[in-house]
Amino acid sequence: MLQVAVIGAGQAGLSAAYYLGARGLQPWRDVVVFDGNDGPGGAWRHRWDSLTFDRAHGIHALPAAPLEDPDPTEPANRVVPRYFGEYESRFALPVLRPVTVTGVTRDDGVFTVHTDRGAVAAASIISATGTWDSPYLPHYPGTFAGRQLHTHDYRSADEFRGQRVLVVGGGTSAIQAVQELHAHDVETVWTTRRTPQWTRRTFDSEWGLEVERSVSARTRQGLPPLSVSAATGLALNELYTPDIASGLLVSRGQLVRLTRDAAVLDGPGADGSHYPSQGEADSLVGHVAPLPGRAVVDGWETPIDAILWATGFRAHIPHLRGLGIRERTGGIIMADDGVTVAKLPGLYLAGYGASASTLGATRAGRRAAMAALRFARELASSAA
DSSP: OEEEEEEOOSHHHHHHHHHHHHTTOOBTTTEEEEOSSSSSSGGGGGSOTTOBGGGSSOOOOBTTBOOOOOOTTSBHHHHHHHHHHHHHHHTTOOEEOSOOEEEEEEETTEEEEEEBTEEEEEEEEEEOOOSTTOBOOOOOSSOOOSEEEEGGGOOOGGGGTTSEEEEEOSSHHHHHHHHHHHHTTOEEEEEOSSSOOEEOOOOSHHHHHHHHHHHHHHHTTTOOOOOHHHHHOEEOSTTTHHHHHTTTTOOOOOEEEEOSSEEEESSSOTTSOOOOOOGGGGGGOOOOOOOSSEEETTEEEEEOSEEEEOOOBOOOOGGGGGGOOOOTTSSOOBOTTSSBBTTSTTEEESSSGGGGSHHHHHHHHHHHHHHHHHHHHHHHHHHO
8 A cells, every 4th residue: 555646747736746755755665756647747738839938927936956047938838847857857756647537536534546547546635636637617598699708728829810809817828828829910808707817916925825825714714716817916017008009809798608709799889999997007099990790789789709717727637536535515625734634534636726826835845745644644543
């Protein structure tokens, strides 16, 4: 029986595996990391090629391995998998791939990890599966006949050249998608559920800790974690201010409903020329061109060719469904350490809630590893 089974080989999973090994657990005998991918890199290996390293949210270094200065123009889907792969080799981490974990059960105090390659018993579980495999698609009234895709499946702006694309979402992935599509001769319409959360706050380590604290306060109550944009806001910096001034990065308001070939928005006025408040960016907005379309009873109907849902992700934990850890609120009650599932000793979530960011994931991996080791010692002591 394994002492610890780690599910997921992203930032949190590799961090946990490193600390488990550094504290004496033997790879393959005591600890194994299950990865559903066919190579290193976690979710980063699936990002689109045009997302360069300097445009990514930032990568926090893995323990004991500073990330050297990569070429900022190199795609992040090359930089990060290379870094993760070298890390796995350097520390001989016991990563088994590709393995799909289909479920986790617990009987008589022992966990069983069920996979497409068999079942493995473990004294404790660190689930570090992040969010990438659970893209969130909100529901809106109406039926759109054109192409729809989530950023999870986005690969290239060239696929939409010459079209008008509705970009839905209030986070960084949405505004970067608007910019990239525009650069490839794609007309865009940006819609957000609320006023864009622009902020002049510097996204430094102090900011990161504040975000973690605010998100952790929710998970300790069993509430679902906030979306990334709700927790962090949008950085009002030189990457975006020129396009705010040009009118490109201006939200046209809320999406009300869809039709077969159009979207109805509540932001533009009767002639399509108005837009709602942009929050902190109001003073930066210059000329905003009117939207084509027509006035309807509940807003402005503008024709579109495709929809890009940049609406974020949710915690990817379907393999834990059989453990009954979700509350009626939809979340999971976490202990004060942010990684321990309060109602099920021996189960730890690294990459859930506040630790879903790369900054939090490395620390969460360490906390989960230390908690799992304490749990193993307590089991051994009680059995003695």
